[in-house]
Amino acid sequence: MFLALKEIKHEKLRYGLIIAMIVMISYLMFVLMGMMLGLANENKAAIDTWDTQTVYLNKNANDNMSQSLITSDQLKDKKLNGHEALVGQAPVVMKKVQGKSLKESAQFIGLNSNQYIAQKNIPLAAGRHAKNSSEIVVDESLKAKGYQLGDKVKLNSSKEQYKIVGFAKNSQLNVAPVVYGRLSTWKTLRGVAPQVVASGIISNQSEGANRFNDLEHYTANQFIQKLPGYSAQNNTFAFMIGFLMVISLVIIAVFLYILTMQKMPNYAVLRAQGIPARYLVGTTIHQAVILMVAGICGGLILTLLTTWLMPMTVALVLDWPLIALMVVVLILLGVIGALLPVRMILKIDPVRALNG
Amino acid sequence: MSVIELKNINKDFGKGISKVQVLRNVNFQADRGELSLILGPSGSGKSTFLTIAGGLQTPTSGTVTVEGQQLEQMTAKERDELRLNKIGFVLQSYNLLPYLNVGDQFALVRKIKKNGNMTEEELRVLLKELGIETLLKHYPDEMSGGQNQRVAIARALYPNPEIVLADEPTAALDSSRVEVVGELLKQMAVQHNKAIVVVTHDLRLRNYADHIYQIMDGKLSQEK
Numbered sequence: 001m002f003l004a005l006k007e008i009k010h011e012k013l014r015y016g017l018i019i020a021m022i023v024m025i026s027y028l029m030f031v032l033m034g035m036m037l038g039l040a041n042e043n044k045a046a047i048d049t050w051d052t053q054t055v056y057l058n059k060n061a062n063d064n065m066s067q068s069l070i071t072s073d074q075l076k077d078k079k080l081n082g083h084e085a086l087v088g089q090a091p092v093v094m095k096k097v098q099g100k101s102l103k104e105s106a107q108f109i110g111l112n113s114n115q116y117i118a119q120k121n122i123p124l125a126a127g128r129h130a131k132n133s134s135e136i137v138v139d140e141s142l143k144a145k146g147y148q149l150g151d152k153v154k155l156n157s158s159k160e161q162y163k164i165v166g167f168a169k170n171s172q173l174n175v176a177p178v179v180y181g182r183l184s185t186w187k188t189l190r191g192v193a194p195q196v197v198a199s200g201i202i203s204n205q206s207e208g209a210n211r212f213n214d215l216e217h218y219t220a221n222q223f224i225q226k227l228p229g230y231s232a233q234n235n236t237f238a239f240m241i242g243f244l245m246v247i248s249l250v251i252i253a254v255f256l257y258i259l260t261m262q263k264m265p266n267y268a269v270l271r272a273q274g275i276p277a278r279y280l281v282g283t284t285i286h287q288a289v290i291l292m293v294a295g296i297c298g299g300l301i302l303t304l305l306t307t308w309l310m311p312m313t314v315a316l317v318l319d320w321p322l323i324a325l326m327v328v329v330l331i332l333l334g335v336i337g338a339l340l341p342v343r344m345i346l347k348i349d350p351v352r353a354l355n356g
Numbered sequence: 357m358s359v360i361e362l363k364n365i366n367k368d369f370g371k372g373i374s375k376v377q378v379l380r381n382v383n384f385q386a387d388r389g390e391l392s393l394i395l396g397p398s399g400s401g402k403s404t405f406l407t408i409a410g411g412l413q414t415p416t417s418g419t420v421t422v423e424g425q426q427l428e429q430m431t432a433k434e435r436d437e438l439r440l441n442k443i444g445f446v447l448q449s450y451n452l453l454p455y456l457n458v459g460d461q462f463a464l465v466r467k468i469k470k471n472g473n474m475t476e477e478e479l480r481v482l483l484k485e486l487g488i489e490t491l492l493k494h495y496p497d498e499m500s501g502g503q504n505q506r507v508a509i510a511r512a513l514y515p516n517p518e519i520v521l522a523d524e525p526t527a528a529l530d531s532s533r534v535e536v537v538g539e540l541l542k543q544m545a546v547q548h549n550k551a552i553v554v555v556t557h558d559l560r561l562r563n564y565a566d567h568i569y570q571i572m573d574g575k576l577s578q579e580k
Contacts, residue, residue: 006456011455272445272447274438274439274441274443351407
């Protein structure tokens, strides 16, 4: 550690530039990961608040709840238990009736007021739950866009007006705010036949495929992975983060390799003087760890500043356990990167000290 | 018993028709309190002699004994330890780490060799003798060639080695500094009771030597 610190302290510009590069890479990685989690959250937050374990949709819905229609025939008179809820999903455009003209794309979720989601799984940030079909609860993100409790809105081109009586926490689906209302409203919005009961059935318990034989069965994870664009978006971000990890590995390996090459005459002298190779190897690994830790700390500070300065509308979620894991992986990559110059150090011929 | 002894040393490089015999049946010994000078032109085998005497490489045949220990029978790690504890090197270039100031050059030795080094007082006296006691915070690129060479000598003596092997220690110095270094090496041999072996082509160092050897085409001969 002694030699590693002394050299970094003396060669401030050289090592400062390497650290700056690691700062930028780690910053980009943390922000990309934050965006990946933020967008993933906007895709599925409502599903999480429902404690979803199992989902049933129409077999012909192509895994898409807003395209799914379940009829009473498909339920075959099976009664839903206390852990199951009918859910009707429809994309809507919500327009404010009074005051400033506001228009917002949203996902309407129609619920049966007697079932578990409407009763227990809509956490409120403000207001109260809906008491009748002309009342709605909307995602709290709409508050920042100018909607208030008591505002009246229209959904799509219907003439019916709905009053906002509550703001729900963390209620987004398919990267749109959720508007919670009644199943009867959903039926009106979709204009479905009388025998259609919902888009899907959500259960907060793990249930089997044979519970509803005529319906397609999904676990929560299967359902989330099939949300439109969800997997593609996550894979894109994961690829970018992975690629940045490889870049950070290459950067640390190349820089340490070049720096070690420049120091070979000095190291040959030290080897001639009896300084063990393991001490020089330790110095190089310590240097890699110091550079990575300093760079990652800088990246974390920039990430925190970004989340502080960024407007709330930008989806950025910092998951600290995941960040800690990423930090460990980055430091390990730094150590792996240091193995390339370590090979050179182990092969130093101390005779070079005399031959120049 | 001599502190270092080379017996019947031969060193070849290459094989077959490209084989070059760099050292031929070399015999040498040095004792504490003496300065031995090995003179020879470039390519005569001086550096190879020094690398073999210092355990940096092994001879093709013959034996090197340092303080009764045969180098050929030691592992690489044991030879590292021997160099760290018993042998000090003074080299003509890259002798000091450019990113350590003078004080830290000694601190590095302390980090690796915990015991047996000079005491703080002994080091202070040595630095004063060398006239570099005020340079502790200086980096090598802030000092002259002569100052660097004197720091390198102090650095070589700091771990209290029995033998100091010096490779062209006056290469970077002007005439007045050659005298200073010559005096100093002699003083180190006598006052600190070290065996000092200097390989050089600088004839100006003759006056300070107890024994003078000539090396030519790999053959070592002592001047009478």
